[in-house]
Amino acid sequence: MKTSDLRIALFSGNYNYTRDGANQALNRLVGSLLDAGASVRIYSPVVAEPDFEPTGDLVGVPNIPMPVKGRGEYxxxxxLGGKVRRDLARFRPNIVHLSSPDPAGHAALRWAQEHDVPVLASVHTRFETYPRYYNMAFLEPLVVRLLRRFYNRCDALLAPSQSMIDELLAMEMHDDIGLWSRGVDREIFASTRRDRAWRRALGLADDDVAIVFLGRLVMEKGLDIFAETIVQLRRRQVPHRVLVIGDGPARGWFEEALPGGIFVGFKTGAALGQALASGDVFFNPSVTETFGNVTLEAMASGLPVVAAGATGASSLVVDGATGRLVPPGDRGGNAGAYAEALAPYCTDAALRAAHGAAGEARAGEYGWEAINRVVAQTYVRLVEDRRALQQREAQAA
Structure with missing residues (x-):
């Protein structure tokens, strides 16, 4: 079987209406599959003004605003609904790909089982950690049980880092888990994108050390730990500035918690590459990522990285060579430990340069073409395995 023989039904809770790392990876995947001759149909919520145009054919699924305070944009x-079921019947997929364990994902899983179609699920975020950020940590064991039930009904899983695979195996989410890593666009993210004039326009002197936050401004990205760490650095009188790239519902809270911080808002494409490379140290205390796209982008931009030693960074950052990994606590770690890790980068230009260059070299190992080929190969394996099983069952009957 070839990739061009695949007919893939991809279900996503957010394919293009709000830009994030997961849907950027999914859109790149679909582009690669279409280029290889596969047929792909995407099923996801559709809105009037999405953040970007979708790659491939997108079919809307029934949806409501996310019933969680501060997440109304999702x-x-x-x-599925009748329209989606009829579309699936016409499309006749031979593989179903689920990227989110939401109600549509559960319904699509049941549809696939009813029609004897294999199912691959990709894991993009640490959903079980989310209740910690909304004062509902007591729900975490229940979420783990629900995720375990969902993923074990699939034929296989894909996760973006070996550390995440290890976590999923430990939680007994599945025993067939492959690696679908992430790539980085080296045309956009590179140390050569650094722009002193852009920095100066923001009020950053050439010798200022800018600690960068990049990401959606929501609490589960570790905003509170980031802010507490900056307070610790100020108490220790460690010279630094703060540069925040991104936007989101918690921006007001973050601005109040970081007086004097420079907020440049949401950036994409060349403007994002310019902003990121114009920083000096990247700080990411989040423990909710399964890979850490922003961490890889910062490395490609020549920045040393200080991050939580969790699934989002532990497979990327080489502690003591490309940055520092800090053992995480419940929500990202100890602010004092992060401050201790950041302080040397704020005062030692040679250390910043050495670890930044090492990170940029390591980022060069992550290319999209080879990475997405792994997904296509997994699709083919699952379809061939299902056909072989069907043949054995037919012969036995």
Whole structure:
């Protein structure tokens, strides 16, 4: 079987209406599959003004605003509905790919089982950690059980880092888990994108050390730990500035917590590459990522990285060579430990340069073409395995 023989039904809770790392990876995947001759149909919520145009054919699924305070920009797919079921019947997929364990994902899983179609699920975020950031940590064991039930009903899983695979195996989410890593666009992210004039326009002197935050401004990205760490650095009188790239519902809270911080808002493409490379140290205390796209982008931009030693960074950052990994606590670690890790980069230009260059070299190992080929190969394996099983069952009957 070839990639061009695949007919893939991809279900996503957010394919293009709000830009994030997961849907950027999914859109790149679909582009690679289409280039290889595969047929792909995407099922996801559709809005009037999405953040970007989708790659491939997108079919809307029933949805409602996310019923969680501070996440109203996200949509919750509520199921399939008659229109989607009819579209699936016409499309006749031979593989179903689920990227989110939401109600539509559960319904698509049931549809696939009813039609004897294999299912691959990709894991993009640490959903079980989210209750910690909304004062509902007591729900975490329940979320783990629900995720375990969902993923074990699939034929296989893909995770973006070996550390995440190890976590999923330990939680007994599945025993067939492959690695679908992430790539980085070296045309956009590179140390050569650093722009002193852009920095100066923001009020950053050439010798200022800018600690960078990049990401969606929501609490589960570790905003509170980031802010507490900056307070610790100020108390220790460690010279630094703060540069925040991104936007989101918690921006007001973050601005109040970081007086004097420079907020440049949401950036994409060349403007994002310019902003990131114009920083000096990247700080990412989040423990919710399964890979850490922003961490890889910062490395490619020549920045040393200080991050939580969790699934989002532990497979990327080489502690003591490309940055520092700090053992995480419940929500990202100890602010004092992060301050201790950041302080040397704020005062030692040679250390910044050495670890930044090492990180940029390591980022060169992550190319999209080879990475996405792994997914296509997994699709083919699952389809061939299902056909072989069907043949054995037919012969036995």
């Amino acid at each position: 949509r919750l797919p509520t199921g």
